[in-house]
Amino acid sequence: MSVNSTPRIDLDVIADFVPEKARVLDVGCGDGELLELLEAKREVDGRGIELSQRGVNLCVARGLSVIQGDADIDLVFYGDKSFDFVILSQTLQAMRAPRDVLEHLLRIGDRVVVSIPNFGHWKVRFSLLFRGRMPVTRHLPYSWYDTPNIHFCTIRDLKNLCDEVGARIERATALDASGSRIGLSMPWWFWNFFGQQAVFVLRR
Amino acid sequence: MREGWVDKAALEADKPSGPVLHFGKDNPLHMEAGVALAPFQLAYQTYGALNADKSNAILICHALTGDQHVASPNPVTGKPGWWANLVGPAKIIDTDRFFVICSNVLGGCLGSTGPATLNPATGAPYALELPVITIRDMVRAQAMLVDHFGIDQLFAVVGGSMGGMQVLEWASSYPERVFAALPIATGARHSSQNIAFHEVGRQAVMADPNWHGGRYLAAGTRPQKGLAVARMAAHITYLSEPALHRKFGRTLQDREALTFGFDADFQIESYLRHQGLTFVDRFDANSYLYMTRAMDYFDLAADHGGRLSEAFKGTRTRFCFVSFTSDWLFPTSESREVVHALNASGASVSFVEIETDRGHDAFLLDEPEMFGAVDGFLRSAARARGLAR
Numbered sequence: 001m002s003v004n005s006t007p008r009i010d011l012d013v014i015a016d017f018v019p020e021k022a023r024v025l026d027v028g029c030g031d032g033e034l035l036e037l038l039e040a041k042r043e044v045d046g047r048g049i050e051l052s053q054r055g056v057n058l059c060v061a062r063g064l065s066v067i068q069g070d071a072d073i074d075l076v077f078y079g080d081k082s083f084d085f086v087i088l089s090q091t092l093q094a095m096r097a098p099r100d101v102l103e104h105l106l107r108i109g110d111r112v113v114v115s116i117p118n119f120g121h122w123k124v125r126f127s128l129l130f131r132g133r134m135p136v137t138r139h140l141p142y143s144w145y146d147t148p149n150i151h152f153c154t155i156r157d158l159k160n161l162c163d164e165v166g167a168r169i170e171r172a173t174a175l176d177a178s179g180s181r182i183g184l185s186m187p188w189w190f191w192n193f194f195g196q197q198a199v200f201v202l203r204r
Numbered sequence: 205m206r207e208g209w210v211d212k213a214a215l216e217a218d219k220p221s222g223p224v225l226h227f228g229k230d231n232p233l234h235m236e237a238g239v240a241l242a243p244f245q246l247a248y249q250t251y252g253a254l255n256a257d258k259s260n261a262i263l264i265c266h267a268l269t270g271d272q273h274v275a276s277p278n279p280v281t282g283k284p285g286w287w288a289n290l291v292g293p294a295k296i297i298d299t300d301r302f303f304v305i306c307s308n309v310l311g312g313c314l315g316s317t318g319p320a321t322l323n324p325a326t327g328a329p330y331a332l333e334l335p336v337i338t339i340r341d342m343v344r345a346q347a348m349l350v351d352h353f354g355i356d357q358l359f360a361v362v363g364g365s366m367g368g369m370q371v372l373e374w375a376s377s378y379p380e381r382v383f384a385a386l387p388i389a390t391g392a393r394h395s396s397q398n399i400a401f402h403e404v405g406r407q408a409v410m411a412d413p414n415w416h417g418g419r420y421l422a423a424g425t426r427p428q429k430g431l432a433v434a435r436m437a438a439h440i441t442y443l444s445e446p447a448l449h450r451k452f453g454r455t456l457q458d459r460e461a462l463t464f465g466f467d468a469d470f471q472i473e474s475y476l477r478h479q480g481l482t483f484v485d486r487f488d489a490n491s492y493l494y495m496t497r498a499m500d501y502f503d504l505a506a507d508h509g510g511r512l513s514e515a516f517k518g519t520r521t522r523f524c525f526v527s528f529t530s531d532w533l534f535p536t537s538e539s540r541e542v543v544h545a546l547n548a549s550g551a552s553v554s555f556v557e558i559e560t561d562r563g564h565d566a567f568l569l570d571e572p573e574m575f576g577a578v579d580g581f582l583r584s585a586a587r588a589r590g591l592a593r
Contacts, residue, residue, distance in 0.1 A: 045552075053557055060524065060554045061576040063584025067525075067543055067555035077544040 009179035028091030032059035075104035120154030209485035220315025237335035247315025248307035252299035265363030265370035319490035364567035391538030405434030432480030444530035444563035512545035
């Protein structure tokens with residue numbers, strides 16, 4: 001969970017999913033870009049948790065309600081259904097226990113928005129298949145030895161995890177390399193191959 | 205340099221040069237010890253102007269040995285206000301924009317009723333005849349001062365260390381009267397280790413033969429040696445091992461070699477002695493006993509059936525906690541505990557941990573990251589409160 005510095009195209013997609021004036025918790029909120037966007041665009045009552053001190057300090061200096069904390073440890077302190085939306089943006093893959101984290105998110109939020117970088121994207125597959133190297137792409141910019149992303153998954157993996165924890169996928173979107181949404185009518189395998197990122201809205 | 209401090213301190217303790225609010229027999233302070241204290245007085249300072257709808261007031265709560273002179277020179281020492289780097293015109297707590305109130309706490313020694321104040325019943329200083337004062341008592345007294353200004357709701361209550369305890373007590377006791385709370389380097393209770401250090405300090409004061417069972421003012425003496433030792437021990441807890449080592453190491457004081465004696469060979473010894481000596485000239489020993497006791501007794505969860513979240517149930521106050529990585533008096537975990545309790549209560553809370561090696565005292569120093577957090581928090585709170593820039 002490092003501080004996000006590059007603009008992330010999934011943020012606009014997430015903002016579209018969140019209704020006005022919702023109570024929102026952004027888990028792993030980085031420098032607060034999404035929360036600020038949501039407060040400006042959707043007038044949400046936003047809160048955040050961020051692991052890095054630098055990120056938290058940036059958020060608070062921006063006037064956001066953010067606490068320093070570790071999602072792997074601190075989600076237990078949040079009450080059941082205490083938020084309308086809980087957002088985990090590009091962070092699930094950095095959790096020590098992604099399944100436990102997801103369970104907590106479903107408990108805390110009425111709805112949960114999860115976005116992931118897709119490890120099933122064709123470039124990633126080709127990198128492994130032909131170069132024999134762990135992929136380094138625009139969305140996965142780290143080398144294997146310094147990556148905070150310790151639990152990679154594909155879009156299909158996330159879908160399976162949702163089934164396992166009994167989460168209903170209310171909405172889902174995959175984004176291609178240019179950030180455009182991939183047609184809703186496309187089958188899962190297509191998303192899993194051409195989607196660089198995926199955004200799910202979950203409910204239990 | 206310290207000429208006249210003792211005389212000035214004695215004068216300020218009873219008849220402060222700044223504003224004082226007197227509460228008569230008809231307006232007693234109901235103390236936790238079960239006593240109704242009357243009459244009593246609070247010495248305070250204000251900066252800036254209260255706006256028409258009285259919505260721009262910030263109450264600043266001072267720490268153990270602090271005072272009301274947050275942004276103006278201290279009348280005893282002549283030094284700048286203790287938070288002058290944060291509070292003032294065009295500063296982060298902008299007195300061109302906010303009405304800042306800071307009062308000497310009840311039990312203090314710079315003009316509010318405390319052990320050095322003359323007891324009207326006897327004509328002699330209260331000494332230990334004043335009931336033990338708690339953080340809640342201090343806050344109740346401050347609330348009476350805030351009433352005096354006709355302020356229903358404070359825009360913010362801000363303070364570090366013991367001042368932070370007062371902030372938490374304010375938010376818990378008067379949730380409707382606190383729009384934003386900014387507790388810094390503090391906790392919801394005093395730890396066993398902190399009580400232990402305070403007890404060392406109190407024992408040092410009381411072991412001084414000049415203490416006279418607390419009646420030293422009547423006896424014409426002052427337990428300076430004991431209070432100096434208390435301050436030396438406490439001062440160590442305000443710093444950190446790395447900062448001490450960085451500043452002093454094992455450097456010798458004005459000498460080439462060890463003297464094989466018990467003079468201050470090391471710089472750190474000389475520094476601590478100086479801290480002790482300057483402190484006793486400006487601070488009352490009995491007041492030190494009362495202040496330390498107030499901190500020791502503070503336990504917000506215990507006041508609410510052992511559940512900290514109950515202390516803030518249903519609160520609409522916006523909170524921002526600040527802690528420092530090297531603070532071992534109020535470590536980050538103490539702040540985090542309150543933050544978790546507030547989260548459980550569904551409160552709006554921010555929590556910033558500042559990386560520094562300057563220990564507990566960092567809250568009084570020039571810490572840009574802390575200033576950034578305070579600035580951002582107060583800005584967004586002011587927006588939410590509708591306070592125009």
